[in-house]
Each structure stands twice: as structure tokens, then as C-alpha cells.
Amino acid sequence: MIQRIDSHQHFWRPARGDYTWLRADVPALAPLLRDFMPEDLAPLLRAHGVSRTVLVQAAESRAETDFLLGIASDHEEVGGVVGWVDLSRPGAAASLERMARNPKFKGVRPMLQDLPDDDWIARRPRPDAMRTLLRLGLRFDALVKPRHLPQLMSFLAQWPQLPVVIDHAAKPPVGAHDGEDFARWRRDIAAVAALPQVCCKFSGLWTEAPSSMQRDADVVTHAVRPVWEHLLEVFGPGRLMWGSDWPVLTLAGDYAGWIAVSEACIGSLSPDEQASVWQGTARRFYDLKAD
Numbered sequence: 001m002i003q004r005i006d007s008h009q010h011f012w013r014p015a016r017g018d019y020t021w022l023r024a025d026v027p028a029l030a031p032l033l034r035d036f037m038p039e040d041l042a043p044l045l046r047a048h049g050v051s052r053t054v055l056v057q058a059a060e061s062r063a064e065t066d067f068l069l070g071i072a073s074d075h076e077e078v079g080g081v082v083g084w085v086d087l088s089r090p091g092a093a094a095s096l097e098r099m100a101r102n103p104k105f106k107g108v109r110p111m112l113q114d115l116p117d118d119d120w121i122a123r124r125p126r127p128d129a130m131r132t133l134l135r136l137g138l139r140f141d142a143l144v145k146p147r148h149l150p151q152l153m154s155f156l157a158q159w160p161q162l163p164v165v166i167d168h169a170a171k172p173p174v175g176a177h178d179g180e181d182f183a184r185w186r187r188d189i190a191a192v193a194a195l196p197q198v199c200c201k202f203s204g205l206w207t208e209a210p211s212s213m214q215r216d217a218d219v220v221t222h223a224v225r226p227v228w229e230h231l232l233e234v235f236g237p238g239r240l241m242w243g244s245d246w247p248v249l250t251l252a253g254d255y256a257g258w259i260a261v262s263e264a265c266i267g268s269l270s271p272d273e274q275a276s277v278w279q280g281t282a283r284r285f286y287d288l289k290a291d
Contacts, residue, residue, distance in 0.1 A: 001049040007282035008243030052079035079288040080106035092129035107139030122154040149188035168204030175223035193234035203243030237273035241281040
């Protein structure tokens with residue numbers, strides 16, 4: 001069986017009260033309004049040869065990051081945690097120092113796609129917080145949509161030594177690869193990929209496909225393939241990492257289905273290149289322990 005690292009998954013317990021985006025008045029999110037915890041994911045990991053995961057924040061609170069670090073301490077399969085710190089606030093550097101005492105704390109993810117100011121990433125992070133990120137050897141997950149890529153470029157130019165990974169390929173318009181929006185995404189993600197400190201996650205794309213396509217994994221594969229081919233061209237296998245985005249994935253498909261869609265794309269590479277995408281890039285980027 002192919003050995004994999006899932007570079008992007010979540011756990012949450014809605015009763016904790018800090019998942020502001022998980023709104024009960026949004027019917028489409030109703031399937032996610034329950035606990036998703038390690039015992040729910042563990043059978044899927046075993047079934048598909050996933051030895052490690054990267055657990056990513058889903059709430060804009062330091063309390064949730066502490067919650068995730070507690071889970072990681074109790075579960076060996078969680079190789080690292082990407083948490084949340086408000087990099088624009090005076091106490092950000094001290095928060096990073098505290099969290100980094102836990103060896104499984106690997107980096108931060110501002111929820112840029114949900115902020116009202118698309119230019120936040122270019123203007124608001126405090127220089128002392130950014131210098132602390134660099135000094136501690138931490139990484140930055142960029143949760144962005146295509147419209148944020150020009151502003152992200154400005155941020156990347158300011159901090160060229162910061163390891164950055166683009167979550168979910170910046171959520172391109174899957175299934176609309178002949179349109180102007182897809183052409184703009186191709187251009188802007190290529191510009192980002194030209195910077196050597198940037199990697200990209202091949203994740204979260206099933207839920208970006210139109211709902212009319214989501215019921216058939218073969219249709220999803222056809223829709224995702226132009227995204228994959230462009231990512232492969234501009235990043236190469238050495239800077240691409242596979243992830244599931246579970247349990248958000250379950251709004252559109254399932255773990256086994258996303259593995260199959262991904263294999264249809266990644267399987268055309270050489271064995272060494274496949275290993276990079278399935279596990280090597282994530283292991284290097286997040287400095288994960290060997291199995």
C-alpha cells in the first residue's frame with residue numbers, strides 16, 4: 001500500500017463555541033455541526049495507509065489551538081498542528097513563543113478568506129510577529145481564494161525566507177477551466193509558484209466543484225485534472241503535498257473517493273515523484289517525525 005501523509009485535516013467540537021463559521025442557520029453546513037474527533041478519522045487513516053496527519057485550525061481563537069495541541073499530544077498519528085494567532089496584535093510574538101514550546105506546533109494560519117479586508121495580509125501582520133515566526137522556524141498556511149493572490153504576493157515579497165504553503169490551491173473555479181476566472185487563477189498561482197519558498201496543497205478541491213458534479217468521482221476527476229496539471233507544471237512534485245480537508249470533504253464526497261480522484265492524477269508520476277506528493281513534501285515542509 002502507498003504510504004501517505006494527510007497534510008490537511010481538522011477536528012472540532014462545536015459545543016466549544018468558537019467556530020463562528022459553523023452556523024446553524026446555513027443549511028449547507030448542517031452535516032458538519034457535530035463532533036469530528038480522532039476516533040472518527042482513525043479507521044480512514046488505517047484503510048488508506050496514512051501514517052501521519054497535519055491538524056489545521058478551524059477557529060480564530062488561541063483556545064482552539066490549545067485544544068488541538070492537546071489532541072496531538074494524545075495521538076501519535078497527528079504529526080503536527082497548524083494553529084491560529086492574530087499576527088496583527090501586540091501580543092502575537094509572545095503567543096507564538098508559548099505555543100512553540102510544544103514540538104508539534106508547526107505554524108499558523110490566519111483565516112484570510114473570511115476577513116473583510118482582502119489586503120490584510122499585505123498590511124496588517126506585525127513585523128515583530130513575523131520575525132518571531134522566522135526565528136522559531138515556523139510555517140505559514142495561506143487560506144486564500146484567487147482574489148487574494150496579488151496581495152499574498154506582496155506579503156511574500158516582504159518575507160522571502162518564510163516557508164509558506166497555499167491551502168487548497170487557493171480554491172480555483174473547479175469545473176470552469178475554460179473561463180476567464182480560471183485563466184486569472186492560472187496566471188496568479190504561477191506567479192506565486194515562481195517564489196521558491198512556496199509550496200501548495202492538493203486538497204479541498206472536491207468541495208470547490210459545482211454541486212452538480214460532486215456526486216460522481218469520475219466527473220470530479222475530470223474537473224480537477226486541469227487544476228492538477230497546472231499545479232504540477234508550476235510547482236513540480238517537490239513542492240506539492242496531498243491533503244484531504246476532512247471533514248469539510250464530507251460535504252461533497254468521502255475520504256476513499258478523494259484518494260481515488262487524487263490517485264488518478266498523481267499516479268501518472270514516477271514512483272519517486274508520487275512519494276513526494278503523497279508524503280515527502282509534507283514531511284519536509286512541516287518537519288514531521290519519521291514513522
